[in-house]
Amino acid sequence: MFVPDKDECHKTAKHQTAMRLDEKSFHNYIGAIEDFDVNDPTQFINAHYQPKNYYQGCFQAAFAESQILMLQTNWSPIILFPRTHEVWFDGDDLELRELAERPLNHKTLKTEMAVVPEDLSTMNIAGTLDKIQNMDAFLWKLACWASKGRYPESIEYNLPVYLKSWPNFTRLLITPHALRIAALLIQRPRSMGNLAQALDIKPQYVFVFISAAHAIGLVDQARRTADNLVQPPDMPPSKDQKLLGQLIGKLRGNEA
Amino acid sequence: MSQYKIIFTGPVGAGKTTAIQAISDVPLIKTDATPSDMTKLRKPSTTVAMDYGIVNLADGEKIHLYGTPGQERFDFMWDILTTGGIGLVLLLDNTRADPYKDMWFFLDAFKKYIAETSVAIGITQMDISNKPTIADYHDQLQISDLNPPIFAVDARVKNDVSLLVQSLLYSLDPILAE
Numbered sequence: 001m002f003v004p005d006k007d008e009c010h011k012t013a014k015h016q017t018a019m020r021l022d023e024k025s026f027h028n029y030i031g032a033i034e035d036f037d038v039n040d041p042t043q044f045i046n047a048h049y050q051p052k053n054y055y056q057g058c059f060q061a062a063f064a065e066s067q068i069l070m071l072q073t074n075w076s077p078i079i080l081f082p083r084t085h086e087v088w089f090d091g092d093d094l095e096l097r098e099l100a101e102r103p104l105n106h107k108t109l110k111t112e113m114a115v116v117p118e119d120l121s122t123m124n125i126a127g128t129l130d131k132i133q134n135m136d137a138f139l140w141k142l143a144c145w146a147s148k149g150r151y152p153e154s155i156e157y158n159l160p161v162y163l164k165s166w167p168n169f170t171r172l173l174i175t176p177h178a179l180r181i182a183a184l185l186i187q188r189p190r191s192m193g194n195l196a197q198a199l200d201i202k203p204q205y206v207f208v209f210i211s212a213a214h215a216i217g218l219v220d221q222a223r224r225t226a227d228n229l230v231q232p233p234d235m236p237p238s239k240d241q242k243l244l245g246q247l248i249g250k251l252r253g254n255e256a
Numbered sequence: 257m258s259q260y261k262i263i264f265t266g267p268v269g270a271g272k273t274t275a276i277q278a279i280s281d282v283p284l285i286k287t288d289a290t291p292s293d294m295t296k297l298r299k300p301s302t303t304v305a306m307d308y309g310i311v312n313l314a315d316g317e318k319i320h321l322y323g324t325p326g327q328e329r330f331d332f333m334w335d336i337l338t339t340g341g342i343g344l345v346l347l348l349d350n351t352r353a354d355p356y357k358d359m360w361f362f363l364d365a366f367k368k369y370i371a372e373t374s375v376a377i378g379i380t381q382m383d384i385s386n387k388p389t390i391a392d393y394h395d396q397l398q399i400s401d402l403n404p405p406i407f408a409v410d411a412r413v414k415n416d417v418s419l420l421v422q423s424l425l426y427s428l429d430p431i432l433a434e
Contacts, residue, residue: 008386015383015408017415085389165394166405166423170416179419183426186403199431238429240342243260245432246313248425251279251418 010129014086014137020174023205030175030208031101033148044193044203048153049211053106054146055099056139056215058113063135068118075099079118079125085135088125093141100145136216140172147211149204151192154214160189160222161210167218175212176205182213189222261320262421263338264307265366266347267358268326271380271411273307275347276321278417280309306337334365343373343424347411348393351385356396363402375402376424378409378416 008014021029037043051057055073062069062080071078075098076091089096105112125131155161163185169178180199184190192210196203213219238244264272277284285308307323322337338344346362348355359377363370379390388396393406405423409416426432 005385009383011383015410017410017413018419165391165403166407168390168407169405169423170407170409170419174419179422179426180430180432182405183423183430186427187430237431240260241429241432243313243317243319244342244425244429246315246317247311247319248422248432250311250313251422 007129011086011132012130014132014134015171018170018172018174021176023176023202026176026205026208030144030148031097033150039202041203045157047150047203047207048155048157049147049150050153051143051146051211051215053103054142055102055104056142056146058104058109058115059139059142060215062115063139068120068123070116070118072114072116073099073112079123080135082135087133087135087138088128088131089133089138090128090131096141097145100142101148134171136168137171137173139215140167140212143212143215144173144175144208147208149208151207151210152214155192155210155221157193158191160191160194161185161219162189162222163213164218164220167213167216172212175208177201178205178209181206181209185219259320259340260317261322261337261341262343262345262424263341263366263369264321264323264345264347265334265362266326267349267352267362269352270326270347270349270358271378271409272323272326272347274411275345275378275409275417275420276307276309276323278412278414279311279421280321281312282310284309306333331365338366338369341369341373343428344370344375345378345420345424346375347378347380347409349381350379350388351381355379355388356393359393359396363400370402374424374427375404376420376427377404377406378411378420379406380409380411382408383410 051060058071062071063082066082068082069080071080075095076089079088081087151157163182166182166186177199181195184195184198190198192203192206196206210219264276266272273284273286287306306325309321311319311321313319324334324337344366346359348358352358363375366375377393379393390406390408397403405420405427407416407420407423409420411417
C-alpha cells in the first residue's frame with residue numbers, strides 16, 4: 001500500500017509551475033550588462049563571465065559537499081540539503097536576484113559570508129517547508145541572474161556544446177526560446193553561435209540557457225573529436241510546420 | 257481537412273483524462289465506467305474506450321486530443337487511436353509500485369508510433385512521492401536510443417500540460433517559431 005510523503009506535499013515552492021519569460025520580460029527580470037552590447041557580434045566571443053566570481057560559484061561549491069550547510073550572508077540565511085537535493089531559503093526572488101547578480105569581492109568574502117555545518121536534529125524548519133526549493137531550480141535561477149545573457153568562461157564560444165538531457169522545464173525559470181534551444185541541442189552538439197543562427201535568435205538567449213543548464217550539469221563542451229568532425233544531418237522541417245506553429249501559439253496563449 | 261491527433265497514454269490513474277481536460281477547448285467526451293478490477297482500488301471510475309478533447313486553431317483547423325484507456329486489456333484500441341497522429345504524451349504516476357516498468361511497457365507498446373513521430377513524458381504525483389526523480393528516469397532511458405523531454409507534471413495545471421505538449425512539438429521541429 002502506497003503511503004504518501006506528507007512533508008513533500010507541504011513543499012509547495014518545490015512543486016510550483018514554471019515562470020516563463022518572453023524577450024521583453026527577460027530584460028526586466030534578468031537586468032542588463034554594463035559595458036557589453038548584446039547586439040554587436042564582434043563582442044560575442046568576449047561575452048563570458050566567471051561563475052566563481054558570483055554567489056553562483058559559492059553555492060555550486062557548497063552543493064558539492066555531502067553535509068547540510070547554512071550559508072549566512074547579509075541577506076536571509078540559506079540552508080543546503082545535498083542528500084535530498086533541496087534548499088531552504090526564507091526570502092523572495094527579488095532578494096535572491098540581488099545576491100546572485102552581485103560580483104564577489106574575494107578579499108572581503110570571508111567577512112561577508114559564513115558557511116556553517118548544520119545538524120538536522122537541532123534544526124526546526126518543520127513549519128516552513130513551503131520555503132524549500134529544488135536545488136536545480138534554485139541554481140538555475142542564480143545562474144540566470146549571474147549570467148545576464150553571458151556564457152560561462154569555461155565554455156569555448158566556437159566549439160560545440162552538448163545537452164545531456166532535457167531540463168525539467170515545468171519546474172524551472174524558462175528563459176526566451178529555451179524549449180527550442182533544448183530541442184535543437186538534444187539532437188547533436190552545436191556551438192552557441194550555430195544555435196543562435198539556426199533558430200534566428202539573439203545569442204544572449206542561447207548564452208543564458210547554456211549558463212543555467214551548465215550550472216546544473218546538463219550542458220558541457222563536447223570534447224570528443226568526433227563531435228566536431230561528424231555532424232549528423234539536421235532533421236527535415238516538419239511538413240505540418242504551419243499547423244504546429246499555430247498550436248504552439250495557442251498553447252502559449254493558454255498558459256496560466 | 258486533415259485529422260491531426262495527439263495521443264495521451266499511460267497507466268490507470270496517471271492523469272490522462274485530467275491533462276486533456278486542462279488544455280481542451282471543449283468539454284471532454286469521456287467513456288467512463290465503474291471498474292471491476294484492481295483499478296477500483298485507485299479510482300471510482302476509469303476510461304474504457306477513450307477520452308476526447310479538441311484544441312481549436314485560428315483558421316478552423318482542429319487538433320484532436322485522444323486519451324487511451326490505461327488497462328492493458330484495451331490495448332487493441334491503441335493502434336486505432338494512433339493512426340495518423342502527431343505524437344505521443346506518456347504520463348506516468350510516480351506513486352505506482354513500479355513506474356519504470358510502466359514506462360518501459362508503454363514505450364514498447366508504442367515503439368513504432370514513437371519512431372515515426374515523437375514522445376514527451378510527464379511524471380505526475382511527484383508532490384506525493386518524489387522518487388524516482390526526473391534524473392532517475394533519464395538514467396533509466398540511457399540504455400535506449402531515446403532522450404525525450406521528461407517533466408514533472410501536475411495534470412490539473414494547464415501550464416504544466418501545455419509545456420509538455422510544446423516540448424513534444426519542438427522535438428518534432430525545433431525551428432517552429434514561438
